Amino acid sequence: MNTFIMILMMIAIGALIGGMTNSLAIRMLFRPFKPKYFLNKRIPFTPGLIPKRHDELAEQLGKMVTDHLLTPEGIQRKLADESFQQQVVDYAQKEASTFLSSERSLQQVMDDFQIPVSQQVIESKLKGFTEDKVAAYMKDRREKSVRELIGDQAFYKGKAQVGKASEYILNQIDSFISSEEGKAKIGVIIEDYLEGQGFLGNMISSFMGNQGLADKVQPAVSDFLNSEDAHYWLKEVLHTEWDKWMERPFSVYEEKLGLDGIPEKVSEEIVKAIPTNVWLERSIREHTENVQPYIIQTLVPQLVHKVGDALSTRLPSIMETLHLSEVVRKEVESFPVERLEEIVLGISKREFKMITYLGALLGGLIGLIQAGIILLIG
Structure with a gap:
């Protein structure tokens, strides 16, 4: 009876140690968020792995995004896709139709865009x-x-x-x-x-x-x-x-x-x-009434395709000018580690639990093996 209890205790202790070790290792990926000090000396393993490597992680993510994810070639393929182009054309035609059918006057539209145009200004310039x-x-x-x-x-x-x-x-x-x-x-x-x-x-x-x-x-x-x-x-x-x-x-x-x-x-x-x-007081609809079909059905698709072609041709230089890797790096650096932990744990919560359970299982097996060795020796 005592032997059975000893075996159960060793299995339980091993499982407890294995589970707690894996759970602690998972938590140490993020925590503590800041370094801890004792007698003016930093305690080892503080801060956690991700907070400690936050800057390196940001830099690597920036490179990964520009080198492998958001590449000029990938965007060019997307721009060249016929279904995508048609979606853009449909959207542009819808927006153009809404604008050209507006009852707002030309003066109101100018004011919306803060263009300093009025009757006095036009007449003065024209004169x-x-x-x-x-x-x-x-x-x-x-x-x-x-x-x-x-x-x-x-x-x-x-x-x-x-x-x-x-x-x-x-x-x-x-x-x-x-x-x-x-x-x-x-x-x-x-x-x-x-x-x-x-x-x-x-x-x-x-x-x-x-x-x-x-x-x-x-x-x-x-x-x-x-x-x-x-x-x-x-x-x-x-x-x-x-x-x-x-x-x-x-x-x-x-x-x-x-x-x-x-x-x-x-x-x-x-x-x-x-x-x-x-x-100036005439509405946008009245100004464009006679040319609306041509603008929507002919001009808008031509402009979309021409803009898409021009954008695709200049995409590498545009992306180089934007310095996307630097943008991603700064965004990741400014992203709170607490929020990052919530996101990662929210996505992989089930997998992390399984890792904890696996640690407990392996710990229990190790405890069982240890009990068997003790019994053989004793």
């Missing part, structure tokens, strides 16, 4: 831009002739119109000359002329009278105005003057006509013609 462009255009062409500026087509078209104007001018003059007012004007001119000719002029005037001279001069002038010679002469004069006007530099007319204020006037008219306030 300054157009004014500068018009002024620069005029400055660059100031020394060029008008013909160079308007081109040969406009030059010859204008010249043809000038020729047609000669007929109109002669007809208007003839209409005036043939009228009573014109006749009276001719009489006044003759009278003024004869008064300046002394005795001979007075004699002619008294002999024929101003009105009689006007009656004779009026038809002669009218006949001349309607003659081919008059038409040809005036047309040639106008053509000659047109050529002179067109060959002069633009600066001549700029000075005479006072065109310095043209850039400002043009810019003001452009700003008035553009309904900036209407555009």
